[in-house]
Amino acid sequence: MPCCDCSSEEAPANDPHWRRALWIALAVNAAMFAGEIVVGLVSGSQALRADALDFLGDSANYAISLGVAGSALAWRARAAVAKGATLALLGMSVLVSTAIAAWHGSVPHADMMGVVGIIALVANGGVAVMLFRYRDGDANRRSVWICSRNDAIGNIAVVAAAAGVFGTGTAWPDLIVAAIMAALGISGGWQILRHAMRDLSEARSARESVSI
Numbered sequence: 001m002p003c004c005d006c007s008s009e010e011a012p013a014n015d016p017h018w019r020r021a022l023w024i025a026l027a028v029n030a031a032m033f034a035g036e037i038v039v040g041l042v043s044g045s046q047a048l049r050a051d052a053l054d055f056l057g058d059s060a061n062y063a064i065s066l067g068v069a070g071s072a073l074a075w076r077a078r079a080a081v082a083k084g085a086t087l088a089l090l091g092m093s094v095l096v097s098t099a100i101a102a103w104h105g106s107v108p109h110a111d112m113m114g115v116v117g118i119i120a121l122v123a124n125g126g127v128a129v130m131l132f133r134y135r136d137g138d139a140n141r142r143s144v145w146i147c148s149r150n151d152a153i154g155n156i157a158v159v160a161a162a163a164g165v166f167g168t169g170t171a172w173p174d175l176i177v178a179a180i181m182a183a184l185g186i187s188g189g190w191q192i193l194r195h196a197m198r199d200l201s202e203a204r205s206a207r208e209s210v211s212i
Contacts, residue, residue, distance in 0.1 A: 018141075019066060021130050021131055022065055022066050025058070025130070025148070026059055026066070029058045029062065032052075032119075032120055033055035035116070035119075037056075043109040044106050044108040044109065045158075046175055048108075048113055048117070050154075054151055054185065055151075057086055057185075058151060060086065061086075061144060064082065065079070077197075077199035081193060081197070081200075085189065088185065088186050089189075091187075095179060098175055098178040098179050098182065101175060107169065108171060110166035113158065114163070117159040118159055120151075121152065121158075124155050127151070131145055132145070142192065146191055160177065
């Protein structure tokens with residue numbers, strides 16, 4: 001999904017409000033991963049499994065962000081590189097699992113998909129609103145916002161997929177949404193990597209100017 005370039009103005013890296021928001025987001029995402037992966041496996045929904053993997057990736061995202069908060073720009077950019085690469089890899093793994101599921105052709109349980117999708121939407125919507133004020137700044141903060149935004153969009157798609165499965169009696173709405181979520185993950189990972197490389201270049205230039 002396309003996004004605007006981030007502002008170059010940087011907020012305080014170790015802001016206690018930012019850290020508190022990250023801890024809340026980490027707790028919400030870890031809990032949602034544990035619940036959604038179980039329901040995804042039981043219901044046979046690829047979209048729920050994709051969303052659960054996204055929750056897992058975001059939990060790691062928030063944990064890394066907490067670890068580098070207050071560090072130099074170069075270290076925060078390196079952390080963003082790791083997160084961007086991980087997000088892209090998760091997206092590719094979802095594409096592979098979705099292709100395998102399409103080959104087998106099993107139909108997921110629409111009712112379970114819908115209930116869990118709505119719960120996940122409420123959880124991710126709350127996190128996205130909480131983190132909206134931190135969407136600008138360095139690549140590390142930007143990566144957190146991108147993940148939260150993509151999650152909320154993905155949850156809306158999961159609910160739509162549940163309605164589609166219920167209405168058509170086929171697995172195709174679930175598979176299509178899983179593929180879209182995978183594409184969002186790959187796109188978001190690329191956006192994070194691009195911004196992180198720009199921050200690394202900025203940090204390198206700053207070091208060179210100081211050495212001169």
